[in-house]
Amino acid sequence: MEITEFATLFTIQSLDRAIGEAKQQITTQEKRIQALNGQIEFKRDELSEINTKFTVQKQELQQAERELVAVELKLAKSREHLTASTGQAMADAAEREASQLSNKQQDLEQQVLAGMENIENLQIEISTTQEFIAGATISSQEIASDVATEIERENGVINGLQERIENNLEELSPSLQEIFKSINKKYRFKRPLAVVEEGCCSECGMGVSESLRAKVNQGSTLELCGACGRILAPHPEKTFKPAH
Ligand SMILES: [Zn+2]
Numbered sequence: 508m509e510i511t512e513f514a515t516l517f518t519i520q521s522l523d524r525a526i527g528e529a530k531q532q533i534t535t536q537e538k539r540i541q542a543l544n545g546q547i548e549f550k551r552d553e554l555s556e557i558n559t560k561f562t563v564q565k566q567e568l569q570q571a572e573r574e575l576v577a578v579e580l581k582l583a584k585s586r587e588h589l590t591a592s593t594g595q596a597m598a599d600a601a602e603r604e605a606s607q608l609s610n611k612q613q614d615l616e617q618q619v620l621a622g623m624e625n626i627e628n629l630q631i632e633i634s635t636t637q638e639f640i641a642g643a644t645i646s647s648q649e650i651a652s653d654v655a656t657e658i659e660r661e662n663g664v665i666n667g668l669q670e671r672i673e674n675n676l677e678e679l680s681p682s683l684q685e686i687f688k689s690i691n692k693k694y695r696f697k698r699p700l701a702v703v704e705e706g707c708c709s710e711c712g713m714g715v716s717e718s719l720r721a722k723v724n725q726g727s728t729l730e731l732c733g734a735c736g737r738i739l740a741p742h743p744e745k746t747f748k749p750a751h
Contacts, residue, residue, distance in 0.1 A: 514743075515679060529661045575619055690736060690738060700740045701739055702740055708732040713734035
């Protein structure tokens with residue numbers, strides 16, 4: 508194990524971390540579009556509910572209107588009977604009927620008015636919701652193209668970083684490459700390299716024995732943390748060399 512190989516490992520770790528950040532960016536972008544599409548979907552469901560309500564209300568209104576016409580006809584007839592009635596008993600009966608019908612007429616008139624108001628409100632709600640959906644759909648298309656550009660850019664960044672990682676990996680001995688790859692599989696974006704800090708593994712906090720610490724500081728052998736299995740590297744200042 509060469510001390511410079513630790514520097515290479517640190518370089519790979521930070522390049523890989525940058526990949527993690529780029530992946531985060533992609534997720535953020537994808538969420539932007541998902542949130543808006545979710546909103547559109549929600550409004551579409553809402554619109555379909557309002558439309559159903561509108562149909563029901565309209566049928567009820569038409570029904571009330573028909574009943575009103577019928578009651579008005581009956582009332583007119585009843586008034587005719589009243590005028591034509593000969594005898595008190597007949598007049599009383601006609602009067603009673605006319606009064607009942609007149610009450611019914613008033614109820615129906617109120618029902619029709621309320622129904623018309625409901626319908627009007629539902630129409631406003633329908634057009635507001637339709638406008639929202641139309642606007643949001645246009646925004647969604649614009650954002651989608653924005654998001655696609657951003658994601659493409661981030662993927663370019665990731666490919667560049669990946670290439671640099673490959674180049675750095677080639678500088679390591681084949682056995683070290685294998686070990687690093689397998690440890691990085693477990694700790695990708697969570698630092699596969701640890702240093703000894705105040706006698707402990709900097710990542711998991713497990714104590715490192717005096718003898719192991721001495722070996723780690725020497726940097727001529729590959730030592731792993733007995734607890735988390737990360738590579739215990741000498742402090743980066745000791746192994747520093749410019750990244751490439
Ligand atoms: Zn550890």
